[in-house]
Amino acid sequence: MIDVKAPRLRRTLLAAFLSASVAAPVTGAASPAAVPAPVPAPLAPLRAATPEALAVRYAATRDAVRAAERTAADHGDLRRAALLRAMADPGRRLLSFDGRDGGRAVEVFGGDLAAAERIVVLVPGSGTTLDKYGLLRGGALRLSQALGERYAVVGWLGYRTPNLVSLAALTSGRAEEGAPALRAFVRELGATRPAARVSLLCHSYGSVVCGLAAPGLDVERLILIGSPGVTVERATGLRTRAEVWAGRAGGDWIARVPHVRLAALGFGADPVSPGFGARVFAAGDGGHSDYLKAGSLALQSIVRIVSGHAPVEARRAVLGRTSVEARRAA
Known part of the structure; x- marks a missing residue:
């Protein structure tokens, strides 16, 4: 952490942080529409990930989505209603759903959760709401297709994300709200x-x-992509036994965000910096939203890391070969 004592330097760094973050070239930065939604019925704890128990959970969540669809239609938001109608398709596998405050949803993609040997939980960033859910879903689908049927990918929109261009996106407040839910x-x-x-x-x-x-969470790997920081100065500060990996694409605007922590603003050290101590992987030259783009070096690297292999080098990256290797991985 940087201890900034001089008021002028503090103001200069704060101004730089705000300008780099707020003026960053982002897409879809508008706040989600305030669409009302009913309080979802409480879900019983999932005590076993058997096909029968999962079918019950998916059906209960589908009922919650349909209730939100009716409320959105009554409110006159036909776009939201159409989105929810698609989400309630019997082929979709949602573990939980809440249409309030921009929306929360946890959905399974790829392999059957009851039989998957490896599970990847994909946690999205700022601006991800029900109105932008297609971006999360598209990335999760591409990742699951690259990994194969022995893997399940869970898109975890389980917290109230901050708007992309907002003061909340520069502080850890929303993350502090969401972390207990992710841990649970x-x-x-x-x-x-x-x-x-x-x-x-x-x-x-x-x-x-x-x-x-x-801290203390039993996961095999923690993979950070396009990260502004994780509120600690070194990977050891995460207090996890997981392998910590970090990648940042060459065209990602997040590189211009100052890696400082001033009072409540900022997220600390750059996870791809040598001093942080993460295992850094090649992520290509894409932008902030391109890490799970089909054919990208970042996607290839992520597939190999998840499957227990070293990331491919840029000059040898072949997505087809990577996908086959991932399916054969132990």
Whole structure:
């Protein structure tokens, strides 16, 4: 942590932090529409990840989505209603859903959660709401397709994300709210699927959530992509036995965010810096939202890391070969 004592220097760094963060070239930065949604019925704890128990959970969550769809339609928001209608499709596998405050949803992609040997929990960042849920879903689908059927990918929009361009996106407040829920979810996975190996894949502000949830959490790997920092100065400060990996694409605007922590603003050290101590992997030249883009070096690296292999070098990256190797991984 940087101890800034001179008021002028403090003001200068704070101004730089705000300008780099707020003026960053982002997409879809608008706040989600204030669409009302009913309070979802409480879900019974998932005590076993059997096909029968999961079917019951998926059906209960589908009912909650349909109730939110009716409320959105009554409110006159036909776009939100159409989105929820698609989400309530019987082929979708949602473990939980809450349509309030921008929305929360936890969905399974790829392999059957009851049989998956490895599980990847994908934690998204700022600006991810029900209105932008397609971005999370698309990334999760591409990752699950690259990994193969022995892997399950869980898109975990389980916290109230800050708007992309907002003061909340510059502080850890929303992450502090979300970290206990992420910790509880991962522990529930561990209890119901003890033989499966779990990795956390944390994008942007989602990495702040993961960093706060990490201490003592039983996960195999913690993978940070496009991270502004995780509120600690070194990977050892995360107090986790997991392998900590970090990657940042060459065209990611997050590199311009000052890695400082001033009062409540900022998230500390850069996770890809040598001093942080994470295992750094090549993530290509894409932008902030391109880490799970089909054919990208970042996706190839993530697939190999999750499957227990060293990331491919840029000059040898071939997505097709990576996918086959991931499916054969132990």
